[in-house]
Amino acid sequence: MSAFARVPSLARAASTSAAPARAKVLVIGGGTAGLSAANQIYNAFKAKGQALAPGDVTIVDANKNHDYQPGWTLVGSGLADKQGFRKPLDALIPPYIGHIHENAAAFEPGTNEVVLTDGSKVGYDFLVVAPGLQINWDKIKGLPEALKDPLGNKVSSIYSYDTVDKVWDLVKDFKEGDGRAVFTQPFGPVKCAGAPQKVAYMADWYWKDAGRKIPESFITGMPTMFAQPQYAKALNALREKKGISGEFNTNLVEVRPADRTAVFEILEGENKGQKKEVQYGMLHAVPPMGPLDTFKKSPLADEVGWVDVDENSLQHKKFPNVFALGDGSSLPTSKTAAAIIGQAPVLTHNLVKLMTTGQVGQARYDGYTSCPLFTGRGELMLAEFKYGHAKDETFSAFTNQEVPNKFFYHLTKDVFPRAYFNNLVKGTWYGPRTVFPPHFE
Numbered sequence: 001m002s003a004f005a006r007v008p009s010l011a012r013a014a015s016t017s018a019a020p021a022r023a024k025v026l027v028i029g030g031g032t033a034g035l036s037a038a039n040q041i042y043n044a045f046k047a048k049g050q051a052l053a054p055g056d057v058t059i060v061d062a063n064k065n066h067d068y069q070p071g072w073t074l075v076g077s078g079l080a081d082k083q084g085f086r087k088p089l090d091a092l093i094p095p096y097i098g099h100i101h102e103n104a105a106a107f108e109p110g111t112n113e114v115v116l117t118d119g120s121k122v123g124y125d126f127l128v129v130a131p132g133l134q135i136n137w138d139k140i141k142g143l144p145e146a147l148k149d150p151l152g153n154k155v156s157s158i159y160s161y162d163t164v165d166k167v168w169d170l171v172k173d174f175k176e177g178d179g180r181a182v183f184t185q186p187f188g189p190v191k192c193a194g195a196p197q198k199v200a201y202m203a204d205w206y207w208k209d210a211g212r213k214i215p216e217s218f219i220t221g222m223p224t225m226f227a228q229p230q231y232a233k234a235l236n237a238l239r240e241k242k243g244i245s246g247e248f249n250t251n252l253v254e255v256r257p258a259d260r261t262a263v264f265e266i267l268e269g270e271n272k273g274q275k276k277e278v279q280y281g282m283l284h285a286v287p288p289m290g291p292l293d294t295f296k297k298s299p300l301a302d303e304v305g306w307v308d309v310d311e312n313s314l315q316h317k318k319f320p321n322v323f324a325l326g327d328g329s330s331l332p333t334s335k336t337a338a339a340i341i342g343q344a345p346v347l348t349h350n351l352v353k354l355m356t357t358g359q360v361g362q363a364r365y366d367g368y369t370s371c372p373l374f375t376g377r378g379e380l381m382l383a384e385f386k387y388g389h390a391k392d393e394t395f396s397a398f399t400n401q402e403v404p405n406k407f408f409y410h411l412t413k414d415v416f417p418r419a420y421f422n423n424l425v426k427g428t429w430y431g432p433r434t435v436f437p438p439h440f441e
Contacts (some may be wrong), residue, residue, distance in 0.1 A: 023058040025351070026114060026124035028104050030061030030089050032425065033130035033326025033340045038097050039427025040348040041128070048356075058098030060114065060122070066092055067161055068420050070337060073195055073374060074413060076158040076167035077202035085417065086161065092425050104131070107298045109319045126351060129300060129307045129324040133191065133335065134292045135159055141254040141263075143285055153257030154282045158199055159191070170282050171203045179281020180215045182262055184252045186288040187221030191327060192336050194226065194371040194383065196286045197235065203284075204242050205376035216244045219278070221251035221267060226371075227334065230391065231383045234402040238375055250276065252285060291328060306330035311387070312364040314347045320360070323347050331365070333387065338370035341424065341431040349440045363440040368392050370431070372412040379404035380412055394432040 027038045042057050071085035093099050100122065106115035113121045137144045146155035147163050151173070156166040174181060181203065185196035200218050207214045218239060225239065225246070226232040239246055247264075253275070254263035262283055264276045291305030300322060302308035307324035308317050311331055316322035325343040327335040346365040353361030367387030374380050381404040386392040393401045401408075423429035430437055 022123035022125075023098065024052065024056040024125045024355075025058070025128060026122060026126070027057065027059045027128045027130060028061075028114065029130040029132060029326070029328070030059045030063060030066060030093065030099070031130060031132045031326065032337050032420075033132070033328075033344070034059055034061065034128070035066070035092055035425040036340055036344040036427050036429075037128050037130060037325060037347055039094070039425070040344050041351060042094075042097060043427055044348050044352045052096070054096045055098035057096075058100060058122075059093060060100045060102060060104055060116070061089060062101055062103045062117065063089055065089060066425070068417055069191065070372075070412075070420075071417055072158045072161070072164045073198050073202070075164045076156075076171075076199055077374065077377075078168045078172060078206070079413065082161060082164055087421065092421075094426075104294060106294070107300050109299055109322060112321070125321065126355060127319075127322045128347065128351070129295075129322065129328065130326045131292055131295065131307075131328040133189070133289050133327040135191075135287055135289050137287045139288045140252055140285065142257065143255045143287060146255045146257045146283075146285075149257065154260065154280065155255055155257060155285060156283070157285050157287070158195065159286060167199065167284060171206055174203075174207070174212075174214060174282050176212050176214065178214075179260070179279065180217060181282045181284075182278060182280040183216070183218045183284045184262070185218075185220035185222060185286050187249075187251045187267060188288055188290065189335055190286060190289045192371060193222075193334055194373045196220070196284075197225065197239070198374045199284050200244060201238075201242070201373075201375045202377070204244060209377070216242075217247065217278070218244050219247045219250050219252070219262075219264060221249065223248050223268070226383070228383060228385045228389045228391070230402060231373075231381070231385075234381065235373070238381075238404075255283065255285065295328060300324075302330050304330075311367070312346075313350050313360060314343060314365060315350060315354075315360055320354070323351050331367070333367045334369040334371060336369050336371060337420070337424070338384075338431060339368065341429060342366070342368035344427070345430065345438050346440075361440060363438075366392075368431070372408065372416070373404075374409070374412070375404040378406050378409055380409040382408040382412075 066089045068085040074080040075082045102116040105117045183200040224232040225235040249268040250264045262278045296305035309324045346363040349363040350361035371383045384393045
């Protein structure tokens with residue numbers, strides 16, 4: 001059948017209780033990756049003079065709201081209100097893109113169908129999987145309960161819209177003599193791997209500016225401060241300069257708010273497997289993260305549970321009409337919005353080429369990602385790199401990006417949030433290229 005043969009289109013707010021429907025391109029997830037990919041695919045056909053019908057590209061997502069999650073670091077640092085980083089998901093989906101208000105419950109790639117949470121099915125010609133990842137709060141014993149307490153138990157996290165306000169409340173009220181401020185990072189992949197230490201640096205700046213001498217520790221399950229070696233070295237030197245003690249290969253496994261004790265497991269060395277208790281006056285906890293449970297048992301998943309795609313073409317390794325991008329994919333790069341900026345144009349080109357010619361395109365994703373690291377009020381280190389941990393910096397001809405500066409700070413604080421809602425989720429932001437899309441032919 002021709003890629004443009006007519007199939008039943010889905011209305012924008014299609015009811016999943018109706019008979020099974022079908023989309024040309026079904027996008028799982030209305031997060032950064034899903035919105036960007038859906039819009040770029042539609043825009044690519046429109047640019048060819050072959051505009052798709054309403055609903056030919058349809059997003060499956062039950063969430064009512066969409067959050068600019070990088071902004072939560074700003075909220076936890078007292079620089080912004082969280083309400084400015086949340087918008088209704090429906091408001092971000094244009095009328096020509098369908099929206100099914102359910103989540104995916106199972107995948108049947110053999111028949112090109114997705115089972116929804118209400119039990120109905122929706123068919124597709126091509127599938128784009130962009131579900132994000134799962135934050136496993138309950139993997140740290142006592143943490144969910146500790147986070148529910150308004151302020152009394154001194155435990156917080158920027159990794160949730162519901163808890164991010166608490167971070168700044170604890171920081172601004174923390175005084176000398178209140179004990180040690182402990183900041184953690186889990187072993188394994190997390191959204192924006194630099195965010196756990198950003199919170200520590202911003203709190204440190206506030207306390208020093210207020211003249212408070214607070215003992216601080218950064219305790220991480222990872223072996224270094226950062227995955228990329230040169231930035232890791234620079235960040236470790238920065239941490240030491242600030243007087244923040246560091247412990248590595250040490251993973252948070254339990255929180256006991258009653259006696260303000262954080263329990264860690266040592267992951268390497270002669271004490272591997274042993275538990276270590278740390279007293280805290282304030283604890284910023286980052287839970288472990290991983291693939292969604294729905295995907296772990298899916299035929300689309302690799303052995304870990306990530307959607308198993310080629311690291312360059314973003315095409316699924318087993319099912320050629322399936323593509324994936326973003327945090328839920330198996331792509332071996334940091335899970336950031338910047339990575340999605342690099343991935344979405346590659347996926348769009350390769351998928352549209354497959355739809356129109358029967359052959360996947362030749363665009364290749366090189367692993368580009370970026371992590372803007374707030375290191376204090378008015379300063380930020382902009383880490384940019386690609387596969388193999390090779391630097392891929394935008395401003396290296398003008399400045400040493402290992403050295404924090406004010407320009408990067410305001411670029412991240414003031415420009416990126418606007419570009420996100422005005423362009424990125426609309427499919428018209430291309431990172432270092434700004435609004436100018438790459439060309440692969």
